[in-house]
Amino acid sequence: MTGILLVQGDITRQRADAIVNAANSSLLGGGGVDGAIHRRGGPAILAECRALRASRYGRGLPTGQAVATTAGRLGAQWVIHTVGPVFSADEDRSPLLASCYRASLRVADELGARTVAFPAISTGVYGWPMADAARIAVAAVRSADTAVEEVRFVLLDAPAYEVFARQIG
Ligand code: AR6
Numbered sequence: 013m014t015g016i017l018l019v020q021g022d023i024t025r026q027r028a029d030a031i032v033n034a035a036n037s038s039l040l041g042g043g044g045v046d047g048a049i050h051r052r053g054g055p056a057i058l059a060e061c062r063a064l065r066a067s068r069y070g071r072g073l074p075t076g077q078a079v080a081t082t083a084g085r086l087g088a089q090w091v092i093h094t095v096g097p098v099f100s101a102d103e104d105r106s107p108l109l110a111s112c113y114r115a116s117l118r119v120a121d122e123l124g125a126r127t128v129a130f131p132a133i134s135t136g137v138y139g140w141p142m143a144d145a146a147r148i149a150v151a152a153v154r155s156a157d158t159a160v161e162e163v164r165f166v167l168l169d170a171p172a173y174e175v176f177a178r179q180i181g
Contacts, residue, residue, distance in 0.1 A: 014153060014156070014160055014163055015161060015162050017162060017165070018164070019164055019165070019166045019167070021167075022166075023045060023048070026129045027088065028087070028125075028129040028162075029127045030090040030123065031129045032078075032094060032128065032130045032133070033049045033091050033093045034046060035073065035094060036095055039061040039062075039065055039069065039072065039073055039079075040058070040061060041058060041061075054084040064081070073095050076095065076107075076115060077095065078112065079093055079119065080093070080122075081093065089125070090123055094115060095112070096112050096138050097134060097140075099139040109134055109140065109148045109152075110152040113148075113156065114156050117153070120158065121159050126159070128164070130153075131167075131168075132165065133145070143179075146179040149165065150179045
């Protein structure tokens with residue numbers, strides 16, 4: 013069974029087999045978690061992302077999918093990049109958000125990663141309300157068929173941590 017752990021802090025300070033990046037389709041970096049991961053992880057991550065764009069993902073990584081690179085200087089072996097959906101009040105994109113967690117855990121299984129740290133995907137620049145995102149994230153992880161032993165949600169601030177804590181129950 014996969015254990016779920018909550019941590020408040022900066023995901024780039026975590027030690028885990030894999031750290032998940034809330035990326036965008038370009039895989040070439042951005043703000044938020046993505047910016048922090050590339051800054052602290054160093055240029056090796058971007059080099060592998062560029063190579064992915066030149067090969068398998070010429071059109072970018074589609075929303076809801078995931079792909080791994082080295083973690084560079086981070087305290088992990090791999091970064092798993094996934095692209096969350098932009099929140100929409102008119103359209104239910106929650107299957108895509110759930111897919112980010114499931115696809116990332118599938119990639120983790122392929123790599124043999126046993127501990128995986130996730131940020132709250134789509135809740136920053138992409139505008140997803142935290143409580144709804146937490147509900148989707150926890151349900152997706154709980155229902156995933158995975159060999160990952162520990163999923164750690166790493167929440168930047170206390171309000172986000174509290175929202176996830178309520179969701180875990
Ligand atoms: N550690 C943990 N959580 C963090 C950190 C950190 N270092 N930094 C931010 N958060 P976001 P998204 C929280 O915007 O919404 C980028 O430009 C943040 O408070 O990183 O999926 C990409 O390139 C929020 O709760 O990801 C994409 O273009 C959550 O992490 C776009 O943003 C996610 O915020 C992706 O947007």
